[in-house]
Amino acid sequence: MTAVPRNKTQNYATPYPQEHTEPMIELHLTGILGTKITVHVKDEDEMLRVMRQYGRRGWTSGEIPAGGLILPLSMADTFDWSLIGAREFTNSEGEKSVYHKGQVYKRRELEEVDTKKLKLPRIVKYSRGARPTDPEHLKEGEESVRYVTLITFRGNGRALEAFQNPEKVAEQQQNQNP
Amino acid sequence: MTAVPRNKTQNYATPYPQEHTEPMIELHLTGILGTKITVHVKDEDEMLRVMRQYGRRGWTSGEIPAGGLILPLSMADTFDWSLIGAREFTNSEGEKSVYHKGQVYKRRELEEVDTKKLKLPRIVKYSRGARPTDPEHLKEGEESVRYVTLITFRGNGRALEAFQNPEKVAEQQQNQNP
Amino acid sequence: MTAVPRNKTQNYATPYPQEHTEPMIELHLTGILGTKITVHVKDEDEMLRVMRQYGRRGWTSGEIPAGGLILPLSMADTFDWSLIGAREFTNSEGEKSVYHKGQVYKRRELEEVDTKKLKLPRIVKYSRGARPTDPEHLKEGEESVRYVTLITFRGNGRALEAFQNPEKVAEQQQNQNP
Amino acid sequence: MTAVPRNKTQNYATPYPQEHTEPMIELHLTGILGTKITVHVKDEDEMLRVMRQYGRRGWTSGEIPAGGLILPLSMADTFDWSLIGAREFTNSEGEKSVYHKGQVYKRRELEEVDTKKLKLPRIVKYSRGARPTDPEHLKEGEESVRYVTLITFRGNGRALEAFQNPEKVAEQQQNQNP
């Protein structure tokens, strides 16, 4: 695995520079019946608000890329799932899970390894077992244990503010500064 | 199979919050000749009305995802098929069937199993035998019995009001409160 | 093969209910060089007129679905081929053929079989031999005789008036009422 | 191979009937970095002018269909390559070639065969050797000599005026009427 260089995602962070943003953006969305629509928003703030609003009812924009999304590790607990039409819940065994487009993904945490022999960074990912109807190139892992990844949180990049859930951020800060 | 957690689809339900909805939505549709068009509607109410109007003549919006749609079990008898360009009928053997984009899907009911050994929830699905021209990743089941699923009704989620057929809902309520 | 129930396609027929039709429709077209354009039309009547006008020069809208289009048998002699950018002709052996996107499809008629042992409905289809560049899932038939279907006319559905060629309909009626 | 009937492409020819053409057309283009844009033009004349203008800088509209484009043989020397974002040149061995989306296609001429035993029409095509990154269904020929076709000029159809290079047409006419 190629190591992700420190701060690489930093420049992708918000706040968005508004001075050059175009007055109209068309946002393309897909509903839970497969319905395809386009909505017109006036700027990126409104785009994010509409993504959240529709996302809470399962609408998505575009496709999750093969191999899953990649975001900085610092967002593992504050990512706003509604932006991708997903929804967090805790399953009956108490495992943190996410519901996205009819599928359930479970949280897995790969702890940091820092020995003389091996150095591996901490990674948090949400994945599920592969299904027969998954396209072949989405399936990862060995033949006996195939899985599909929704999102991987890794690397030292700064959190992308626009993609965070403000309530979770506040909660996190309160926990850190009691 | 991963169990679907109770109430998971609840938040996707209508009524739609109108306060943030954009004034114009473009709905993308495909006709029975493959024709691709976009129609402009003023809000989600009009979007659903236009989907039903076109859907009754076989128009669809977007694609049915691989593995089929997933809706709460409580909608198995009240789903409005016109929203996906489909049409219910009873075949010559008296089986409940749905006609969608040139194909016939039959209703199958998997009853609840609740014994000490095995617990399986009730599921209603509409599926058909696989055809040679079906893309490989749509086909489910063993090599000898391959099939394609249009829709699965499962889980304890609340019915999504906007996707129901009002006449069927009324009929259902009348049967329950005679 | 699943039998197509009587009258199943009936509801897809014109005339189109105009009362709910949106004032603007965008029609997406592909030219014979692969060119992609979108044209704006004011209603479905204009949409069909523009589809015919462009279709006579080989433009198409959307894709022919895998397995080919399916229309009622009653349209086998009156379908307006310009709606899908196709063109009828009789080849040098006197066979009815259709030219569509660089390929020639020949008409095949499967006559009705109605014996004690076997009941098969009459079917008219336009197909061609498969080519190496056809995507695998479009190819039907045995390994030795692979073919690709453009359109199948089958079932007792009523003719879809909007998709017929008025001249052919008039000709047909004149032949039936001499 | 199915013979291409005489005059089959004749009806696709220009001049375009202007009376029914819509006032606005959106042309969808892809740049050499993969960039996707849509430009608005007022009619088909402007569409063709914009296609040439962008095409000279490598922009394309839509995709070349699998198996390549098919145009009448009479256009083999007058086709305007800018319409598909391509560019003619003569390589260092003096072979007529075309540069299209990062690939070089060479001209091959299959002369007419007209003997008692065999009748084959004259064909001009531009093709290149297949590459590992070509999708499987684009590759033609035997396992040992796989190739990809950009365009085939064949059949007796009349030249499509709108797709010709006016300078080449003038040059051709001067050569024929000295």
Place this chain on the structure above:
Amino acid sequence: MTAVPRNKTQNYATPYPQEHTEPMIELHLTGILGTKITVHVKDEDEMLRVMRQYGRRGWTSGEIPAGGLILPLSMADTFDWSLIGAREFTNSEGEKSVYHKGQVYKRRELEEVDTKKLKLPRIVKYSRGARPTDPEHLKEGEESVRYVTLITFRGNGRALEAFQNPEKVAEQQQNQNP
């Protein structure tokens, strides 16, 4: 490998002729969550500015074609990576690298070979090892060493001014004229 003829990409160069450019262009973009939007710009200058502005935050327009982008060798050190949503960095081993859509591509330089036996031009490319989730047709090389190419700089074409980073061009010129 087919040699790229001298100056072949020359005509694709800027400055863009403004006289025929349409007043409105719609630019289609994809965000790092997969989000699909369309923004309206008034001309190609604004299009490039918006591509850079969004690209710095990881937005891309369209897809990298299979086999990767191809640009003239003269741009290997001055290409503006923000135009494709990529970002340059030097990894911990001091290797020049590029970050694009969650993947890291390393710079490889194939020096010119000019002996009696063999003539190979200088090539600069950015590639990475193939991953299981890469679609098969993107993978190049032998079974044991599969890789995916983002971009290849090769051939004697003139640099495309519009796609360069002005700061790097200035820096390069300063180095050449001290």
